Amino acid sequence: xxxxxxxxxxxxxxxxxxxxxxxxxxxxxxxxxxxxxxxxxxxxxxxxxxxxxxxxxxxxxxxxxxxxxxxxxxxxxxxxxxxxxxxxxxxxxxxxxxxxxxxxxxxxxxxxxxxxxxxxxxxxxxxxxxxxxxxxxxxxxxxxxxxxxxxxxxxxxxxxxxxxxxxxxxxxxxxxxxxxxxxxxxxxxxxxxxxxxxxxxxxxxxxxxxxxxxxxxxxxxxxxxxxxxxxxxxxxxxxxxxxxxxxxxxxxxxxxxxxxxxxxxxxxxxxxxxxxxxxxxxxxxxxxxxxxxxxxxxxxxxxxxxxxxxxxxxxxxxxxxxxxxxxxxxxxxxxxxxxxxxxxxxxxxxxxxxxxxxxxxxxxxxxxxxxxxxxxxxxxxxxxxxxxxxxxxxxxxxxxxxxxxxxxxxxxxxxxxxxxxxxxxxxxxxxxxxxxxxxxxxxxxxxxxxxxxxxxxxxxxxxxxxxxxxxxxxxxxxxxxxxxx
Ligand SMILES: *[C@@H]1O[C@H](CO)[C@@H](O)[C@H](O)[C@H]1NC(C)=O
Ligand SMILES: *[C@@H]1O[C@H](CO)[C@@H](O)[C@H](O)[C@H]1NC(C)=O
Ligand SMILES: [Cu+2]
Numbered sequence: 001x002x003x004x005x006x007x008x009x010x011x012x013x014x015x016x017x018x019x020x021x022x023x024x025x026x027x028x029x030x031x032x033x034x035x036x037x038x039x040x041x042x043x044x045x046x047x048x049x050x051x052x053x054x055x056x057x058x059x060x061x062x063x064x065x066x067x068x069x070x071x072x073x074x075x076x077x078x079x080x081x082x083x084x085x086x087x088x089x090x091x092x093x094x095x096x097x098x099x100x101x102x103x104x105x106x107x108x109x110x111x112x113x114x115x116x117x118x119x120x121x122x123x124x125x126x127x128x129x130x131x132x133x134x135x136x137x138x139x140x141x142x143x144x145x146x147x148x149x150x151x152x153x154x155x156x157x158x159x160x161x162x163x164x165x166x167x168x169x170x171x172x173x174x175x176x177x178x179x180x181x182x183x184x185x186x187x188x189x190x191x192x193x194x195x196x197x198x199x200x201x202x203x204x205x206x207x208x209x210x211x212x213x214x215x216x217x218x219x220x221x222x223x224x225x226x227x228x229x230x231x232x233x234x235x236x237x238x239x240x241x242x243x244x245x246x247x248x249x250x251x252x253x254x255x256x257x258x259x260x261x262x263x264x265x266x267x268x269x270x271x272x273x274x275x276x277x278x279x280x281x282x283x284x285x286x287x288x289x290x291x292x293x294x295x296x297x298x299x300x301x302x303x304x305x306x307x308x309x310x311x312x313x314x315x316x317x318x319x320x321x322x323x324x325x326x327x328x329x330x331x332x333x334x335x336x337x338x339x340x341x342x343x344x345x346x347x348x349x350x351x352x353x354x355x356x357x358x359x360x361x362x363x364x365x366x367x368x369x370x371x372x373x374x375x376x377x378x379x380x381x382x383x384x385x386x387x388x389x390x391x392x393x394x395x396x397x398x399x400x401x402x403x404x405x406x407x408x409x410x411x412x413x414x415x416x417x418x419x420x421x422x423x424x425x426x427x428x429x430x431x432x433x434x435x436x437x438x439x440x441x442x443x444x445x446x447x448x449x450x451x452x453x454x455x456x457x458x459x460x461x462x463x464x465x466x467x468x469x470x471x472x473x474x475x476x477x478x479x480x481x482x483x484x485x
Contacts, residue, residue, distance in 0.1 A: 087116030088357065089390035090397040095129075104132040104194075104256035109397055111208045118361050119399060122343050122423055123208045127397055128199040129347070132156070132188040136195075137259040137267070139217075140185040145201040145210035146319055147178040150291070150419050152349045154195035157268045158186035166287075167267075170195075173292030175308060175323055177315035180204040183215070187259060187267050198347050200421040202319060218251050286314055291325050302332035302471035303410075310425055322425035326408070328353065328416040333409035333474035335438075340429040342422040344400040346408075348392045351416035355390035355398050357406035362386035392416060405433055409474040436469040 037055045046054065094115070095107040109127040112119035126145070132138055132154075151174040158176060159167040161183045170176065170186070178184050181204075188195035203210045217223040225233065226248055230241045237244060259267070291306050298305035307324040310316035316323065322342065328334060328351075390398050392408070400406045402424070410416035422428065432438045440448060440463045445456035452459045466472060 085362070086388055086390070087118055088359070088388055088399045088401075089355065090115070090399075092395055094397075099255060101254050101256050103136045103254070103258055104130070104138070106130050106255065112399070113208060118401070121401065122345060122399065124202055125345065125421075125423060126201045126203065126208070126210060127345060127347060127421075128201060129395070130195075130197045130199065132186075132195045132197075132256050133258075134188055134191050134193060135259055135261070135264055136188045136256050137263070138186050138188075138256050139214060139254070140183050141212045141214050141255075142181050142183045143178075143201065143210055143212055144180060144205040145203045146180045148200045148316065148319065148321060148323065148421065149176050149178065150174070150198045150323060150325075151176075151288075152196040152198050152419065154188055154190050154193045156186050156188045156190075156195045158184060159267070160184040168287050169268075170197075170288060171290070173290045173325070174288040175291050175313075175315065176288040177286070177319075187264055189264050189268050191261075198349070198419055200321065200345065214255075216251055218254065221255065223248055223251065289313060289315065291323060298470040300468060300471050301329065302468065302473060303328040303334070305470065316425075320424060320426050322422040322428070324420040324422065326416075326418045326420065328408065328410040328418075328471065330410050330415045331412045331474050333472050334407055335435040335468075335470050335472060336405055336407040336433040337430050338405045338433070339400065339402055339422065340427075340431060341402045342425045342428040343402055344420050344422050346398050346400070346418050346420040348394055348396045348398075349417040349419055350394050351392075352411040352414040353392045353409050353416040354411070355388075355392055355406065355408050357388040357400060357404050358385040359388050359401075359404055360385050362388070392418075412474075432470075434463070435466045435472060438463055438466075 039054075041051060041055075090109055094110050096110045097106075097108040099106040107129045111123070111126065113123045130138070151170045151172055153172055155172070156170045157167055158170050159165060160178055162179075168176065186195075201210050205211075212221070213224050214221050215223055215225065228236075230244060233239075233244050234241050239247075289308070291308055294306050294308060296304045297307045304327045305324060306326075307322060308316060309322045310320050326334065388406075390396065392398070408416070408418065433440075441460060443451070445460070448454075448459040449456035
């Protein structure tokens, strides 16, 4: 009987409960609960309260027993996994915890593994989008998560407290790293435009979950100080309780609050007060770098790609996450390719377009058997690769697992801007499936011939026709066709 009961039971109640539980373990399943409760009722030495407590412990025990099996199987605890055809594309409805204050909006994408176990590789990462109205202050907070943020729009100033305080200007395209636990706050210093920030978070305390901690607050979120008892705070602050109460009760609620022109000016003025290099031990926090000011690693009239890899940028180093920005010209596409080992988490910033991917995990045959060896026979008439499709517009998030061939295209009338976080980026290689540098043309002629069952020359001609690299003219689809995707 290795179970724990959380409720308080006095000793003889507990003993009786153990006895009934043992008896009932032998009894058949359905009447168990009834019999347990019956045992409670017939105990003469129990008063009414004890009988009720006893019955309640019966309920608790059976509830626990029912859940126990399930909890041991999955680590997900209370989270039920959705069964979805396409777990790789997330729309507005998949954002949970949308906080809308009068002065802005904070959205957090659902946990990846809540969507599908196929996303376990990025279980520990979350995506959040923050929009702060013009002239606002986002209050001091720390997270139990490592954060990489990308400024998608607007301009602000962010301040991070470590051993010293550092303030940095933020503008569109900036990438900034906030170490787990470091308190920070920022302002939108523009008087007309919203400040839009996309965050990738890697949780540090509970895998896949993160929390925010605010020293100052009103009601929900309140200040974390108010979780302590007044006498403890009295001792800690050396301030009498009535003063403390008054102090903590006068605070304004809200995470994003309006700030006056004066306050904004004052908070902007303290930029760059820290030396260029942080103290040795605190190497991770450094000034932001601008992704869009890097030399584009791919550029032609069909699009531009900017990338920052963790080997070059210390802000990305310890998380091993790369960040990329793609601007795809209207009617153009990205060469079909796959990443050798990184998982891509892409957030559409603006524009319209589509996403296609081949996924063997969701094919009809693997879904049925899940065993590779049996697939060969089952294959007749069934597909090995599920065609994953997604329509892309502002705010859509999509995930591309390692090894999965995919392509992205802009709609005929709209360009498409995407920011991508690439998890597990160290040593990643992009393998191209069409265009210059494609993998097939790097194979030996005989291998091409045998593989494709076509003379090697012909295979080569097929794969040499497209001479562009990375960005191509896109599929000639009608607006309605990709709209249905
Ligand atoms: C994307 O590219 C277009 C030109 O094709 C340009 O006008 C636009 O400013 C670019 N957007 C961003 C965010 O770089
Ligand atoms: C897209 O462009 C085509 C031709 O350039 C035009 O006929 C069509 O109306 C446009 N569609 C939309 C939705 O703007
Ligand atoms: Cu897959």
